[in-house]
Amino acid sequence: MPTVKGIPGPYRFFFYSFDCNEPKHVHVQRENQVCKFWLEPLDLSKNYGFSPKELGEIRRFIKIHKDNIVEAWHGHCG
Numbered sequence: 001m002p003t004v005k006g007i008p009g010p011y012r013f014f015f016y017s018f019d020c021n022e023p024k025h026v027h028v029q030r031e032n033q034v035c036k037f038w039l040e041p042l043d044l045s046k047n048y049g050f051s052p053k054e055l056g057e058i059r060r061f062i063k064i065h066k067d068n069i070v071e072a073w074h075g076h077c078g
Contacts, residue, residue, distance in 0.1 A: 004072040007065045011058060020077035026069050028058050037062055039070060 004013040004026065012029045019025065024039040033049035035058065042062060044055060062069065 002072070002076045004065075004069050006068055007061060009061060011061065013061075013065075013069060015073065015076050017076070024070060024073050026062065026073070028062075030054075039066065039073070042066070 002015050002017075004015075007013050010030050013026050014029065015026065025036055025045060026039060027034060027036050030050075033054075035047040035050050035055065036045040037043065037059070038045050039062070042059065044059075047055060050058065
């Protein structure tokens with residue numbers, strides 16, 4: 001599970017290798033909570049435990065660091 005480097009804060013942004021056949025997306029984890037966001041267009045795919053408020057914060061993190069996340073996606077998935 002490669003982690004996207006350079007994103008500060010309490011969240012871990014990562015990919016699963018077996019997900020590379022799906023459209024670009026990123027998984028986000030904090031403690032036992034995890035969610036998945038599609039990147040183009042930016043949209044929540046799945047959520048397991050995050051509050052709506054925190055999902056908004058995660059969305060803002062993704063918007064700010066989207067270029068870095070997409071670059072990491074291409075570096076991992078080709």
